[in-house]
Amino acid sequence: MRDELLTIGPFARLCRLSVKQLRHYDEMGLLAPVRVDAGSGYRYYAPEQTRDALTIALLREMDLPLAVIAQALAAEPESRAQILRAERDRLAERISGDQARLEMLERLAEGGLPGYEVTMGREPERRLAVVRAVCTPAEIGAKVEECVGRLLPVLGRAGIAWEPPLWALYPLDLEERMEIAVGVQTPHGAGTPGLRFEALPGGPVAETMHIGPYSQLLLAYNALFAAIHERGLRPRAPVREAYLVGPAEAPREELMTRLIIPVQESMA
Amino acid sequence: MRDELLTIGPFARLCRLSVKQLRHYDEMGLLAPVRVDAGSGYRYYAPEQTRDALTIALLREMDLPLAVIAQALAAEPESRAQILRAERDRLAERISGDQARLEMLERLAEGGLPGYEVTMGREPERRLAVVRAVCTPAEIGAKVEECVGRLLPVLGRAGIAWEPPLWALYPLDLEERMEIAVGVQTPHGAGTPGLRFEALPGGPVAETMHIGPYSQLLLAYNALFAAIHERGLRPRAPVREAYLVGPAEAPREELMTRLIIPVQESMA
DNA sequence: GTTGGACTCTCCCACCGTGGGAGAGTCCAC
């Protein structure tokens, strides 16, 4: 095999990369030309390097960061596969996030920004039997389900009577470490192991109804917070969700969720 | 409603935006505070501005560019809905692109980078009856289908005998304006209106078989080009695909496609 | 009144990957 070297332009054409890209990859040590002329600085690539260059182009096409590509190229097949799997998971997560975004955007594009009727009212005091969990914002959906799965057996075993709906309580801000609670309203069950109790004070609240998948809840909260602030009020934790029609009873398009945020005169 | 103004920090907390973001939005004219103290430069926001700020936060959450958000906020409801629909389409396209990427990444993560056996061989001369089209790289899939839909009736009406597979011809480089052709091998049909003919010269080729959805074809081409360049050969247009098992005959996981790239000694 | 601490201001730089363009130098075929 003759090893006539290629200057950067022809080499770029072979691997479907731009000259700028190749220079950048050289500079960052991802793909160095086999020879660099000391005098002129000209980069010379060997035809064998197209293999790596094509691989880089392929992985870039899948949106892997250059740093990760560098890792993957340098790694043994085993850890390389591991890196690729990690990236696959990252991409899968991005897609599912984008799909939620898409659904919200659909709704916005069709219904416009309004579409939520916010009511200012009063809530009675409630006593909830709850289980708690700590999670990040991204995990909320899974964690709530998990909590429901923990809660119902406890209630059943203890023979505690309760009526729907299920409730969930959230902090006001979506932080990295947020404490949530899932429960039901009941006067019974004090002292049951695994159960905790939450006394929700009565008082003024803002509320609205969300019909549709949970991925679109953000829209409802947006309307809710806007209405609260416009009235010069301040939201107070915990935010309450009541699952009037849940995933067990209806397809995701028909879920009904009541959103309630306690409010307070801002002067207070 | 008392209009006690808020400094940037408390206002940021209300709308779940960072102080940096608010300053940036002010600077670019997206959301200006109602009052800026001439002496100190302090920004003062009115509680009513939380509505716009929340909307901005919401649209950013859906990944709309700030410039588009500015447009949307300024526009009438009608054109706003239009803008949102356009963004929805953009996002939908990104998702489908990402899904293709994900599938390729799956395959890479599982099978590793190898997985394609590239054969160097010789192809006989072939005479194809084709229809042509011009498209961008993103449209290829749809255009090829459209071409098939145009080709088959013409063949049928003219009573031209042919045998599977269907073939497609592509240029070497994926450019913005690429000419493609779809056809079948047949000795008949000269002069049929709507049909053109393509004489594929025989000679040395590199080829491989791709089994799976078309969204993963890039992987096969990567292996193919790498093999060609490693042997010091040069690919020649047109690239040929033969659809041995097409979408009409099998689910997408089981599609079989033969990829053939004519090659030439690089010295020539 | 003064002090201290929390807040705010403006500026610059960083990330990521790519492209554009300036200005200078190099290669090679005619």
Place this chain on the structure above:
DNA sequence: GTGGACTCTCCCACGGTGGGAGAGTCCAAC
């Protein structure tokens, strides 16, 4: 030996956000 195509390095731009410096401001507590 000359022209034209190529290459070099260097700086700046995009998008949106964050970090940090260094200076100034607000307000409550003493």
